[in-house]
Amino acid sequence: xxxxxxxxxxxxxxxxxxxxxxxxxxxxxxxxxxxxxxxxxxxxxxxxxxxxxxxxxxxxxxxxxxxxxxxxxxxxxxxxxxxxxxxxxxxxxxxxxxxxxxxxxxxxxxxxxxxxxxxxxxxxxxxxxxxxxxxxxxxxxxxxxxxxxxxxxxxxxxxxxxxxxxxxxxxxxxxxxxxxxxxxxxxxxxxxxxxxxxxxxxxxxxxxxxxxxxxxxxxxxxxxxxxxxxxxxxxxxxxxxxxxxxxxxxxxxxxxxxxxxxxxxxxxxxxxxxxxxxxxxxxxxxxxxxxxxxxxxxxxxxxxxxxxxxxxxxxxxxxxxxxxxxxxxxxxxxxxxxxxxxxxxxxxxxxxxxxxxxxxxxxxxxxxxxxxxxxxxxxxxxxxxxxxxxxxxxxxxxxx
Amino acid sequence: xxxxxxxxxxxxxxxxxxxxxxxxxxxxxxxxxxxxxxxxxxxxxxxxxxxxxxxxxxxxxxxxxxxxxxxxxxxxxxxxxxxxxxxxxxxxxxxxxxxxxxxxxxxxxxxxxxxxxxxxxxxxxxxxxxxxxxxxx
Numbered sequence: 121x122x123x124x125x126x127x128x129x130x131x132x133x134x135x136x137x138x139x140x141x142x143x144x145x146x147x148x149x150x151x152x153x154x155x156x157x158x159x160x161x162x163x164x165x166x167x168x169x170x171x172x173x174x175x176x177x178x179x180x181x182x183x184x185x186x187x188x189x190x191x192x193x194x195x196x197x198x199x200x201x202x203x204x205x206x207x208x209x210x211x212x213x214x215x216x217x218x219x220x221x222x223x224x225x226x227x228x229x230x231x232x233x234x235x236x237x238x239x240x241x242x243x244x245x246x247x248x249x250x251x252x253x254x255x256x257x258x259x260x261x262x263x264x265x266x267x268x269x270x271x272x273x274x275x276x277x278x279x280x281x282x283x284x285x286x287x288x289x290x291x292x293x294x295x296x297x298x299x300x301x302x303x304x305x306x307x308x309x310x311x312x313x314x315x316x317x318x319x320x321x322x323x324x325x326x327x328x329x330x331x332x333x334x335x336x337x338x339x340x341x342x343x344x345x346x347x348x349x350x351x352x353x354x355x356x357x358x359x360x361x362x363x364x365x366x367x368x369x370x371x372x373x374x375x376x377x378x379x380x381x382x383x384x385x386x387x388x389x390x391x392x393x394x395x396x397x398x399x400x401x402x403x404x405x406x407x408x409x410x411x412x413x414x415x416x417x418x419x420x421x422x423x424x425x426x427x428x429x430x431x432x433x434x435x436x437x438x439x440x441x442x443x444x445x446x447x448x449x450x451x452x453x454x455x456x457x458x459x460x461x462x463x464x465x466x467x468x469x470x471x472x473x474x475x476x477x478x479x480x481x482x483x484x485x486x487x488x489x490x491x492x493x494x495x496x497x498x499x500x501x502x503x504x505x506x507x508x509x510x511x512x513x514x515x516x517x518x519x520x
Numbered sequence: 521x522x523x524x525x526x527x528x529x530x531x532x533x534x535x536x537x538x539x540x541x542x543x544x545x546x547x548x549x550x551x552x553x554x555x556x557x558x559x560x561x562x563x564x565x566x567x568x569x570x571x572x573x574x575x576x577x578x579x580x581x582x583x584x585x586x587x588x589x590x591x592x593x594x595x596x597x598x599x600x601x602x603x604x605x606x607x608x609x610x611x612x613x614x615x616x617x618x619x620x621x622x623x624x625x626x627x628x629x630x631x632x633x634x635x636x637x638x639x640x641x642x643x644x645x646x647x648x649x650x651x652x653x654x655x656x657x
Binding site for chain 1: 552554559561562564566568
């Protein structure tokens with residue numbers, strides 16, 4: 121059995137399991153025909169048996185997270201603030217809807233895990249009306265929360281069943297107020313993880329709370345220099361099987377969001393290299409620089425149809441390029457980062473097992489030359505031993 | 521009444537911006553100051569979030585000229601801003617310019633009140649006169 125200082129850290133991703141002990145890191149491709157626990161025990165049973173339940177810490181992003189629809193008044197304030205809070209709460213799937221155009225939006229057919237209604241400072245009133253209630257009547261959702269104007273809260277609550285009402289996310293100086301919505305969403309996410317049958321079974325091997333992986337990574341960022349010589353400001357790209365997470369220093373954003381967080385998170389939900397492979401290829405085909413990049417890599421478009429190690433490498437290189445495009449001024453996204461100010465780019469996730477530093481630097485240099493017409497060269501750091509995740513998991517352990 | 525104000529575009533004249541806020545406060549307005557380097561969309565979005573009645577844009581280095589051409593097109597995307605009082609003030613031209621010509625141009629861009637190189641208090645008097653006049657209409 122384990123010694124006091126020995127802990128087993130497990131990350132259950134959409135594509136891989138990772139296990140970290142004081143002496144080793146194991147990684148296994150998941151068998152999607154099996155229950156997560158069965159698969160884990162079959163592949164790493166001997167490692168898991170060495171540890172007490174108290175010494176096993178698990179995080180997971182495998183359930184895909186909560187799906188969220190945010191209905192807000194403006195792109196610069198209510199929608200932006202709520203989106204920022206949702207990303208930082210570990211949520212991956214976020215759609216936004218501008219309230220003034222609500223009648224023009226089609227109603228999603230899928231079940232939405234949580235709807236967030238936001239908008240207006242507390243002294244503003246009569247913002248939301250019948251068109252909101254008509255839309256919600258057609259929408260299929262599990263939870264709904266109001267974080268808009270205090271003056272409107274009662275009338276909105278009177279028209280929507282089971283509405284949770286929290287303090288406004290916009291204060292009277294138009295600044296963001298994070299804590300209440302963040303706590304609500306984090307708890308909901310936690311309940312969601314614990315409610316999934318596959319994840320529930322994992323409590324057979326741990327007596328600790330199972331956290332979401334983005335939350336764990338975020339905990340590591342302020343301490344990242346313990347593992348690497350990272351020069352601030354930096355971005356961390358976690359390119360996984362289903363999604364791509366970006367964690368970035370707040371210094372990289374000229375923005376009206378002023379919080380105490382040093383780091384924010386952003387997710388591209390359809391930019392992964394396994395589960396989201398088709399949407400990644402679709403995004404690539406719609407980027408005017410892709411063909412030039414393929415030529416640069418000495419391959420043709422036919423590589424998209426191939427099943428080979430070379431094809432996987434190219435796909436991962438494309439993922440890096442597309443993510444950088446999406447956070448640059450080349451593509452107007454929810455947020456644009458000052459990419460010329462970046463000193464370090466840290467790459468983590470399954471991608472580190474496939475690409476070398478040189479192959480990644482090649483793509484980053486291509487991006488800076490073509491999109492930003494610059495020779496800027498941030499230092500590339502490959503987190504190939506999952507040190508960042510291990511660091512984050514240890515931080516959570518300390519909090520416990 | 522609620523006023524959204526700030527300095528448009530890549531303009532960092534923070535002192536004038538602060539003086540504007542103080543003067544508006546002294547006259548009893550509820551002021552939402554977006555500060556310097558503010559993009560046009562943020563001004564309109566702030567009006568929507570606060571329910572402001574007045575948008576007062578300032579510019580001191582001629583920066584407003586380029587941005588103001590977008591005002592009508594951008595404002596038309598918002599559904600409930602027809603009654604918004606649009607005011608702009610400061611140094612609205614690059615180099616020398618004919619004041620009457622500048623005023624005509626900015627009114628054409630969609631502003632109700634244009635204060636090119638006008639003293640702050642005079643400009644705010646014009647605003648009050650405009651509000652009174654609108655009440656009687």
